[in-house]
Amino acid sequence: MAVIRPFKSIRPISELASKVAALPYDVMNSEEARKMTKGNPHSFLHIDRAEIDLDPSIDVHDKKVYEKARDNLNKMLDDGDYIQDINPCLYIYRQIMDGRSQTGIVFCASIDDYLKGVIKKHEFTRKDKEEDRINHVDYCDANTGPIFLTYNEDQLASEIIEAWIENESKRKPLYNFVSEDGITHIVWAIDNDIIIDEIIDLFKEIDCLYIADGHHRAASAVKVGLKRRKENPNYTGKEEFNYFLAVAFPDNDLMVMDYNRVVRDLNGLTKYELFEKLEDKFYISDAPTTEPFKPYKKHMFGMYLEHRWYVLEAKKETFNEEDPILSLDVSILQENILHPILGIEDVRTSDRIDFIGGIRGLKELERRANTDMKIAFSMYPTEVRDIMRVADIGEVMPPKSTWFEPKLRSGLFIHKLK
Template structure:
């Protein structure tokens, strides 16, 4: 618990500095190394990446982080309240990522890729795992469950109450069988970590070009991942709040919404119970919105997503927000914060309305990736998050 930390992109520098207080071996000293430098230090300066490398070497030298004597798989279990998911820590193939066998569903930003490339180069390690999903495969599930019956090799409860447990898979027959089962799968799916995987691909290409003796077995040909069964993964809702009504009165707004949705006043906060259902919070009142069936493009894996239905039938045509990636009139609220957060932001006057959504389903995400398409922005919020510091991949 003194080592593991949230992913690097979950905390601000100030939040990380507070989390790492009195924790000299917190992994935040590697993932957010600017916390040990003077306030105001540019987090993208060379000294920050150098500090990450220095801190990683110190933690290895102190025995806080230890490299196993051989290559193993690891079973990683996360428990958040009643929710439990058990997956496999593995070095995933960059070649499979490059050929789309490890499938993407998001665009990446060059500046964020550059940051991860510099971090990996400086530390000569991948310290933040990519969250992957594998299609239903009962035999894999069974092998992971069997390994997790033994004594844990690492077990910690993070400061957010989430438990992270790790077992080393040492049985050679299990290792061989897991390898064969994953080799037979048609695809794996990136759930979270598109920038980390894209950066690993860039590192591999650069080092391959600079290595005249490249043979494909070098550590840079793989990237750190944790692969969970798709049926165990949990996606929470990712809700929207809007600053204004685009010049419309409340009555005219509701009238326009009725062209595409059935609108029903609600007596309590609306947490949509199924796809195609939405909640609208406006002027202290909740409404249930149901998309009209003729508005759903059933053969379009992106267009039929709830986030797309809401964007294409309400947010863009009625509220005038056509580019939710850049428009400052819209903000996004992860479902972990609850519906009360939506009410708070509207009741305070900061926002004019809020929209609650049903969570995107894993099979929808996989269908988009299989179609080589891209999800709309802010479509998925995965919980629980992986912990940095449970496992790293040295290059």
């Protein structure tokens, strides 16, 4: 049973929404954030990456950065850039990318659901990244970026949810704008208590929610909630710090893009020695055209080497279809090429490999392989149900397995912890 509840969102005034909305803090570095916010004092990155308003030499984990984030948030509130809804609401958040839409419900999720495993994870988190967001949430006294959740649409009376969404989306939206990357963002408020209660009851019928993106934000929000509980031993469980900001989309709405690999060298092998080793585990053929090869089914890979594309198809002995992890294409590549042939034991720490999200296109693989790298692999995208299978057995996905698009924008919803 998943527990969700409405909240009084702090959100930008309508005329500033497009200027406030920003990509998640962790998809860019400080230098990129400074460039992205040039000439835009309203960008939410002034809160999410507040170091951009301080001297470039500052440590991004310095206390002054979190204080600046808090001060910037308070200033935007004082200046009237933000308002707070009077009554608790749920919200509908629709994104349209290349004619394809995904529509989610914005709510507050329970930290207890996270602790009990009702909200399931599929990634490890790093302590330093957790500490950064813990401090950010604690100083701002708010969840400033929504956690991207999904659910198995087959488990929910989705036709009822869809009917409510269809009904509510006929009303005038709070926001309707196109961001700089061409993605449309539309937001409606659900302020009818009858509809809110109906949606809350529907979510009680599903077994679990899955984190699609935002593992560090989720872990940090939960740890801040536990910290507040310790500071308030007489807490009732109804306080806002017992909940965190989230958006849940049905799994059938989501698109996972390919997450491709480029490697710096051939680990001392010649091209012919490489092919000889590959033939043990893969069927190899020339790509049908000179254009970048995009795999069109599972267990198929594109390989770019010395200005030519090849097609690799994994032989049956390279994977176990019954194993949620070993059946993944990222596992097949790692266990049969990257580690045993190219000598990359740990993709998390090796400086000989890099990862390129599908949003950047396969021409970027060619560019990298022709400049600072040697060989590139194009991947078939991981499917959402694959992520669920791994999370259901309490395991984690291999590193750099998923690239969700479009990215949720931060700044459209803020959940205060008091």
